[in-house]
């Protein structure tokens with residue numbers, strides 16, 4: 337554990353409840369796994385787990401299997417425990433809220449031209465800089481908790497990542513040409529995250545919809561999406577209030593996609 341770092345983060349934190357308890361690790365298997373363990377033994381909403389390095393960082397599922405999330409030192413790996421009073425089917429919206437918070441934050445704080453790749457990847461110059469993994473648990477049709485995990489490529493060079501992800505990713509260090517303070521990043525990001533989380537709990541996704549759609553990297557572009565059973569191609573229109581992506585197909589019909597992956601896109 338890294339209690340000194342946790343204290344430093346908490347000292348400058350101006351949030352109402354997110355991060356009032358911060359637990360930092362030098363190295364951990366996965367912050368999402370740790371958050372799950374803690375919430376199941378009673379940790380409350382707002383607890384934040386942070387690691388400097390992960391040895392088994394997990395990404396979103398791909399073909400039923402979790403992708404590996406390479407997590408070298410220099411990155412930021414964090415999981416936030418949330419217990420919103422929402423229906424389980426609303427939970428995926430929190431991943432969208434998290435992606436908006438990160439994109440806004442990278443734009444405001446570091447002047448990076450960050451965009452969102454549906455549903456919740458954050459890109460800079462068309463390359464991935466942050467990924468979001470939201471995992472929840474339900475009991476008798478009730479959402480018990482949701483853990484929002486964020487992996488941010490911060491202070492490392494792309495050469496520190498394996499070849500397979502080097503070309504498709506970027507880091508803050510690469511984009512800015514300099515390293516940033518991880519402590520300051522976390523303090524200010526948690527503030528932006530909390531602001532949007534409270535907005536979402538009070539008013540659902542509607543007030544954030546325009547922001548999300550304005551940050552989307554593909555509006556009006558041709559995209560190809562693979563879902564569990566299908567592939568769709570069409571012009572991306574943006575998301576609807578339930579977080580589904582609206583795609584206009586070649587025959588002018590409209591397809592709503594709830595989960596899938598954008599595998600190709602081009603400006604037309």
Ligand code: BTN
Pocket residue numbers: 365366367368369390392393394395396397403405412413414415457466467468469485486487488
């Ligand atoms: C993705 O884009 O596939 C999501 C990546 C999410 C990675 C973060 S790093 C912190 C947290 N702990 C994990 O094991 N995964 C998430």
